[in-house]
Amino acid sequence: MHCPPPATPDAVPFFTAQGAAFGLDLSACIQRVLEQGQFVLGPQVRAFETAFADYVGAAHAIGVANGTDALTLALRALGVGPGQRVAAAANAGYYASTAIAQTGAAPQYVEVDEDSLTLAPAALAQALRGADKPAAVIATHLYGRMADMPALAALCAQARVPLVEDAAQAHGAILGGRKAGAWANVACFSFYPTKNLGAVGDGGALTTSDGALAQRLRALRQYGWQQRKYEVALSGGMNSRLDELQAAVLLAKLPHLDAANAARRAVAVHYNAAFAGLPVRCPSRLDESHVAHLYVLRTPRRDALRAHLLAQGVGCEVHYPIADHRQPVRRAESAFALPVTEAACAEVISLPCHPALSPAQIGRVTEAVRAFFSQGGAC
Ligand SMILES: *Cc1c(COP(=O)(O)O)cnc(C)c1O
Numbered sequence: 001m002h003c004p005p006p007a008t009p010d011a012v013p014f015f016t017a018q019g020a021a022f023g024l025d026l027s028a029c030i031q032r033v034l035e036q037g038q039f040v041l042g043p044q045v046r047a048f049e050t051a052f053a054d055y056v057g058a059a060h061a062i063g064v065a066n067g068t069d070a071l072t073l074a075l076r077a078l079g080v081g082p083g084q085r086v087a088a089a090a091n092a093g094y095y096a097s098t099a100i101a102q103t104g105a106a107p108q109y110v111e112v113d114e115d116s117l118t119l120a121p122a123a124l125a126q127a128l129r130g131a132d133k134p135a136a137v138i139a140t141h142l143y144g145r146m147a148d149m150p151a152l153a154a155l156c157a158q159a160r161v162p163l164v165e166d167a168a169q170a171h172g173a174i175l176g177g178r179k180a181g182a183w184a185n186v187a188c189f190s191f192y193p194t195k196n197l198g199a200v201g202d203g204g205a206l207t208t209s210d211g212a213l214a215q216r217l218r219a220l221r222q223y224g225w226q227q228r229k230y231e232v233a234l235s236g237g238m239n240s241r242l243d244e245l246q247a248a249v250l251l252a253k254l255p256h257l258d259a260a261n262a263a264r265r266a267v268a269v270h271y272n273a274a275f276a277g278l279p280v281r282c283p284s285r286l287d288e289s290h291v292a293h294l295y296v297l298r299t300p301r302r303d304a305l306r307a308h309l310l311a312q313g314v315g316c317e318v319h320y321p322i323a324d325h326r327q328p329v330r331r332a333e334s335a336f337a338l339p340v341t342e343a344a345c346a347e348v349i350s351l352p353c354h355p356a357l358s359p360a361q362i363g364r365v366t367e368a369v370r371a372f373f374s375q376g377g378a379c
Contacts, residue, residue, distance in 0.1 A: 019356025067190025
């Protein structure tokens with residue numbers, strides 16, 4: 001049997017800083033913030049909020065400190081609190097669960113669709129049946145692929161339960177002519193550096209077309225201040241502000257987001273073609289509703305493939321290895337039967353997929369994957 005050579009220095013990184021910068025020189029916008037002398041919630045944040053709301057096609061965008069805070073603030077602004085439940089998928093990295101816990105509510109995990117791994121409409125319909133409904137639903141656009149928003153939004157509207165989009169992996173995705181972030185009552189974005197639109201630190205935003213909700217979100221991100229500084233008009237407030245440096249960087253990068261998404265999608269399309277015929281499941285829909293935040297394969301031999309790729313110098317990750325209801329902090333109350341979710345957790349593996357990958361690097365990834373399956377993978 002032929003075993004792979006040891007990793008070389010020109011390994012294919014899972015993520016790179018130059019890819020994150022979209023090839024831009026960001027020093028000028030950083031310098032501008034230093035000269036401006038205002039560092040939190042200032043002109044850069046206002047300009048970015050306007051540009052991002054326009055981009056998404058929502059009436060309002062509210063900059064916050066990170067994506068998890070955005071989810072927490074969305075739930076609080078919708079009135080979610082202790083004694084209530086929030087419906088969410090259990091395969092999306094525990095971010096929604098963290099936010100739900102911060103409101104004092106309990107998660108109600110809902111099964112995902114076998115193909116898309118996003119909320120299954122039939123399972124959500126079941127969860128929304130009867131008098132004891134969840135107080136809100138969070139739909140996550142997993143890996144950059146939009147959830148079935150027409151079906152999910154219709155179910156929530158019919159049940160009169162507010163819908164929150166977790167669009168932290170789906171900046172720029174479009175379904176039926178409408179962007180991620182413009183479908184639900186409110187949507188949440190993260191600008192963590194690895195996201196499709198990433199800052200040079202933490203950042204997040206909410207989008208909504210509900211003016212009253214936007215006003216509550218603006219108050220809640222800053223202690224609950226509404227009309228006046230130091231006057232706490234709304235309870236549930238926190239300190240979750242976007243800073244000027246991050247906003248300036250995001251504003252500079254936003255015009256390049258669509259091109260970066262197209263480059264990511266092209267990498268994913270290339271992988272799909274290269275892996276046709278291998279005993280793996282590839283992402284099934286790589287149109288404009290999928291911005292290829294992550295390129296995720298499924299194979300029952302995931303752990304062996306991962307070890308093989310790492311030995312070949314190909315960066316890879318697992319998003320995510322532990323379902324939310326199986327996390328150590330939740331095990332005691334894991335009364336959820338989620339076979340599709342659990343099977344996916346055991347099989348998913350993410351390959352490098354970002355705009356800065358060179359053709360040689362993409363070739364190296366595909367060769368390493370194909371070699372694994374042609375050799376039986378046992379080295
Ligand atoms: C990254 C991410 C978040 C959390 O964003 P942070 O900015 O890291 O708090 C939430 N949901 C999803 C789906 C994410 O990928």
